[in-house]
Amino acid sequence: MDGVELVTLEDIRAAAERIRGAVINTPLLPCPWSSADHPLWLKPESLQAIGSFKIRGAFNAVARLSAEERRRGVVAHSSGNHAQALGYAARAFGVPAVIVVPDNAPAVKIEATLALGAEVVLVPMAERMSAAEAIAAERGATLIPPFDHLDVIAGQGTVGLEIATELPDVELVLVPVGGGGLASGVATAVKALCPGARVIGVEPELAADTQESLHADRLVRWTNEQRARTIADGVRTEPSELTFAHLQKLLDDIVTVSEDDIRRAIATLATRARLVAEPAGAVATAAYLTRTDLPRGRTVAVITGGNIDPQLLAACLAS
């Protein structure tokens, strides 16, 4: 991975200036129910306006566009949190946004994206990327990917900047890994500002392709079907070469959690921290609650998002 340009602390500081006021500086929430020698704070990105950290990267990427690029608009393919994040950021800048959505996406997600003023184009699942590229080429619009982009990674890194600023003596940061954009940015900021802190990625056992890749020291691909087995839809994606280069250099370790661990963490977050977390949003807390092999000390778990199906939340509470 030599020669891949990585995001820098300066990039993240610049992103923090750009997103100030548009994005919530989410508080670190202390958990009195955690143990005194292994205290936990939660970083609830679920409280962002569109319910996930993705707004940070999307906002930074749109803010970096020239006036001419903004006029021609932005495009993305996503049915998840990145779609709403880009719709929200584009609206804030008065930039037209096209979101290419697979035609099997839940109606509620399509409506949420439409409500933000974005244009939604429905295509068969397999044609998502080609359709987005065709729209970008045809309109001269800029394609904003969900994680494979330095401006997006720098935006997500502001989560780490806020952690390091508010809790400079943090010893352990637990961060979910899907495409790896958040983990790349957070690790860059935390390792630069708190050199003694460890940053550990967390994946579902059923989508542990990044753990396998890091152990193999090369990108190992799992099939979509394999990764789709986890309920944590937000981390079913796989790293790009760019994010994998960050993770290889910066992560101290990567651990996994079971589906039951995730469900129990969703219930714990709702009842003890009064936070609604989506499955991917709960994996870092699940690792804190179940992985006895983690280093002990002042720990932050990033809650990446809260867009969960209400029936699933109710089921986790009842079990």
Next chain:
Amino acid sequence: MDGVELVTLEDIRAAAERIRGAVINTPLLPCPWSSADHPLWLKPESLQAIGSFKIRGAFNAVARLSAEERRRGVVAHSSGNHAQALGYAARAFGVPAVIVVPDNAPAVKIEATLALGAEVVLVPMAERMSAAEAIAAERGATLIPPFDHLDVIAGQGTVGLEIATELPDVELVLVPVGGGGLASGVATAVKALCPGARVIGVEPELAADTQESLHADRLVRWTNEQRARTIADGVRTEPSELTFAHLQKLLDDIVTVSEDDIRRAIATLATRARLVAEPAGAVATAAYLTRTDLPRGRTVAVITGGNIDPQLLAACLAS
């Protein structure tokens, strides 16, 4: 009510200094799903370490004690959020705390109070106050009431100070009314700093004793049985003369919401704002969602707490 000493903005500013660092300055969360001409922000006090705003008043009251008073300890009677708030604040100051709890209180609440290091004394419901007073007399401990105390009201008022500081052009603040401590403090700060803003109290229809009292211009008492009909256990209490004097002077209006309104607001907060609110915590949002007679404009709804029975939350999500 002439001659009753009311809390001042200076008292609230002093309280804010005392609680700094110990209490979370909760962010104002913008709601993109609210309408453009009637935009809503949420003030999520449910995110405090013990799940409610009560930590502010308890912390301010304990901080105001002399060294000798701290040595002799504090005592309260409560089975709810004030018990845990006082236990948490007392522990932070190394002050012994005795909480008198009715012997029919849920085990989970008793355990939560014990876990904070407080001594719990179980007595029959009717003996709560006399038992607390006896312990205070016997040990020389200071009785810290849940709302009928200027230091407690000043602490709760820091919620209003934070709203006025972060959103100085706020036009409407919706705040739940039970004992009236929070509404008294919030109205004091908001009316002093944002004279153009209206502060409107919200009660469940089934515990609308304060609305009746304000209309009658005197304290009208409802029975415990009447007030116990609402699911919003956090606002079943009734104002004292002290808090009623504040509400008479400062509230612009007081409105009510139905039990169904409250259940629907709990579901809306979970799914659209990713917040777990207890029934009392959801009444201000319920008023925003259902009271078409409210003044329109930049609105803040205070989410007072998030300590809800998981089964009730699941039921609200399913309906």
